[in-house]
Amino acid sequence: MPRTKEQFETMRNETREKIQTAAMELFVQRGFGTTNVQEIADKAGISIGLLYRHYKTKDELFHELVKFARTGLVRIIELFESDESPAKLMNQFVHEVYQDMVSGEQLANLMILMSQSFSSRAGADDNQNEAAIINQKLLTATSELIKRGQKCEEFVSGNSYEMAMYFFASIQGLAEMKVRLNNNFVMPSTSILTMFLYGKGD
Structure with a gap:
């Protein structure tokens, strides 16, 4: 048939x-x-x-994967720009990151792929610029979320943009370690990932 x-x-x-x-x-x-x-x-x-x-081409395949990764970043931006409690939004996101890193490879792979899109030959075009713009929007949205949390005393004081930068640098580093260490990788707890938000400020 x-x-x-x-x-x-x-x-x-x-x-x-x-x-x-x-x-x-x-x-x-x-x-x-x-x-x-x-x-x-x-x-x-x-x-x-x-x-x-x-x-x-291989470049076409790479760009489709990067586009998929960018869609994930846009979803995070939209989450952080919603009207929920900043602490609730951050805890929700960190819980998702933790579950994804513990149970699979997708999040780590997507983050590494986004990093590669800035440095590979395949990324040297408008797609690379779009990735840079979305990454900047993500940092800005995270900074604004932290700032809102500081105003309502959910988060400690400090430079919100520096805190956002630290947060995503930590997640990116963990993604790299997960891929490199394989079975020797241990994912830090959610409380460790958010400690910088609730610890003693400057």
């Missing part, structure tokens, strides 16, 4: 997901520059011809 249009679409999406998963893992572990298309196809368990039917 011939396959239906829906079945073809399901197969197509499954193949793209295999390619994306394989590429993400290789880009994170080896870097964009040292990963070739044949290795991605091999890891995905498909032919290189089938890969090229979905992505014309």
